[in-house]
Amino acid sequence: MPRGKLPRSFYARPDVVAVARDLLGKVLVTRIGGATTAAVITETEAYMGAVDKASHAYGGKVTPRNKVMYGEAGHAYVYLCYGIHHLFNVVTNAHGVAHAVLVRAVHPLEGLDVMLKRRNMKKLTTGGPGTLTQALGILTAHTGTDLLGDLITIEDRGIAVPRKAIITGPRIGVDYAGEDALLPYRFHFDPSILK
DNA sequence: CAGCAGATTGACT
DNA sequence: GTCAATCTGCTGC
Numbered sequence: 047m048p049r050g051k052l053p054r055s056f057y058a059r060p061d062v063v064a065v066a067r068d069l070l071g072k073v074l075v076t077r078i079g080g081a082t083t084a085a086v087i088t089e090t091e092a093y094m095g096a097v098d099k100a101s102h103a104y105g106g107k108v109t110p111r112n113k114v115m116y117g118e119a120g121h122a123y124v125y126l127c128y129g130i131h132h133l134f135n136v137v138t139n140a141h142g143v144a145h146a147v148l149v150r151a152v153h154p155l156e157g158l159d160v161m162l163k164r165r166n167m168k169k170l171t172t173g174g175p176g177t178l179t180q181a182l183g184i185l186t187a188h189t190g191t192d193l194l195g196d197l198i199t200i201e202d203r204g205i206a207v208p209r210k211a212i213i214t215g216p217r218i219g220v221d222y223a224g225e226d227a228l229l230p231y232r233f234h235f236d237p238s239i240l241k
Numbered sequence: 242c243a244g245c246a247g248a249t250t251g252a253c254t
Numbered sequence: 255g256t257c258a259a260t261c262t263g264c265t266g267c
Contacts, residue, residue, distance in 0.1 A: 091248080093248085107263095109263065125248085125261095125262080126260085127249060129262080131248090131250065176248090176249050219247090
């Protein structure tokens with residue numbers, strides 16, 4: 047299995063659901079504020095742009111916030127939810143197609159002390175879409191960041207997630223999206239298999 | 242331009 | 255179990 051930074055071609059594939067599934071077990075690395083933190087991606091959700099009611103880009107809508115989703119694959123889309131939480135997405139597919147993968151949970155690998163300091167909590171939790179970004183130091187200011195640069199990258203470190211360990215299910219927190227909320231676009235696995 | 246609801250989290254009744 | 259925190263963007267006056 048090839049290792050190192052994922053190439054642009056990984057993100058540019060037309061099947062955003064496949065990209066979401068393949069991101070499981072990959073390592074999200076940030077080099078922000080002079081500190082390096084790394085964590086294994088354990089949960090993702092696919093958002094199908096214009097045809098997905100749960101997506102910010104549903105109906106081909108463009109706003110200052112989501113315009114980066116229409117850009118080149120392999121860039122970060124970070125946005126603020128409820129005015130407080132930074133959610134990290136990866137832009138996929140072709141330029142002009144607003145598909146993206148939301149990273150909902152990670153498993154810490156490196157920089158545990160830095161994550162604890164950033165979160166200012168005794169116990170480190172990265173099990174939610176808003177908490178993992180705080181632990182890794184990702185802010186809305188990083189939206190549009192190229193994942194093939196140095197600040198934020200996703201690498202393959204040879205971690206293999208058995209197909210049978212991958213759990214597929216409906217996305218969370220998007221009940222308002224009607225039938226689209228039932229689509230099996232959520233993928234995750236139990237990080238305990240990494241030990 | 243005021244009001245509201247949302248890919249959420251953590252602290253408190 | 256309930257609720258506040260607080261930003262973006264849509265709707266309606």
